[in-house]
Amino acid sequence: MYETQVAEELSRWKRKLEKRPSMVGRYTKGLQMKMNKLIPEKVHSVVTASIKNMVHATLVGSEYTTKKQPEEALSLKEREEKVFSIMKSYKRTAALEGAGTGAGGILLGMVDFPLLLSIKMKFLFDTAAAYGYDVRDYRERLFVLYLFQLAFAREEKRSLLVEKLEKWDFEKERLPEKEEYLATFDWKAFQLDYRDYIDLPKMLQLIPGVGAVVGAVANYHFIDVLGETAMNGYRIRWLSE
Template sequence: MYEKEIAEELQRWKRKLLKRPSMVGRYTKGLQSKMNNLIPEKVHSVVTASIKNMVYATLVGSEYTTKKQPEVALSLEQREEKVFQIIKTYKRTAALEGAGTGAGGILLGMADFPLLLSIKMKFLFDVASAYGYDVRDYRERLFVLYLFQLTYAREEKRSDLIKQLEEWELKKEHLPEKEEYLATFDWKAFQLDYRDYIDLPKMLQLIPGFGAVVGAAANYRFLDLLGETAMNGYRIRWLSSLPE
């Protein structure tokens, strides 16, 4: 019964994700492009370097991995009870971090970019483990990056990314070795979507005083969106593994 409810929720989420952006959304995108030109190049450089380093660390490092073996004998409902608690905890953490760095103006605001990325990656790894996947396997880390990318992807890329999630169980069996994959990973395209998505609220966060409110609200929302995408990404895998 729980899986049936989840399958219906999953279809609603897909429809919402793939529908044409609203007029407000299109206006915001245009405004965002104009605001991009006002952001100091130093800030853009910090964001770009942070994302590049995060992608590399996610695929090859052990910074975000857990030493605990994922639990294997839990139902989907039991796993998602844990995931809801993880989301709640990380949203609070991200909001506090955003408020603290936002209150400090441009210098601390710049520090928020790598800090928030680190929080997001640790969050996704904890969610993966809660669903029973071992993130010590680099293929599971790559799946985490797809979830991250889908959360902040442009509308025209979402359909292809959802397809990647739906075909993951087959696709992962044919992935090259980690070192070979790293040599061809297009981190530039990956980071551009993310940077474009967060630029507008993060620029407002650089305003002293006002930035504290914006930083807390933006980080809370970013984690909320990431949590929604992560849950539905793993739901796709869980439901596809059920017998017909």
């Protein structure tokens, strides 16, 4: 019965991803795309390299991967109860971090970016372990990276990323060797989508007086979005297996 309920929720989530964005959303995306074109390619390269290095350090860092032992012999319902608990904890952590850096103005606001990125990746690793997947396997870390990308991707890219998750058993057999698997990833598209998604709330977070509130609410929301994506991504694998 629980898996039937999950399958229905998964179907609704996929339909939500296919919905056309609102007029305000389309206007914001159009404005961000115009701004991206005005930014010199050298700047894009620096930002891309920075995000790549931060994510890469998290993906290969032993302090993240060695502690995340997969949960064994649990039902889907038991696993998801754990995931909800994990999500609740990380929402609280992210909100406190956003409030703290938001209250500090521009200087601490700049610190928020790598801290929040680290929190998100740790959350995904814990979620993977709760569903029974071992993130010490580099292929599982790449799956985590695609979940992250899907959570903050532009509308036109979502269906392609969902298809990649649905065909993961086939996709992972085509992956390059462990030493090269991150080199083939489209880091520029990754950083543009992620940056555009968080741009507006993160700029508001720098405003004195309201930054703490905006930071807390925004970070809480980001973990919420990431959690919904991660759960449905692993539901796809669970139901197919």
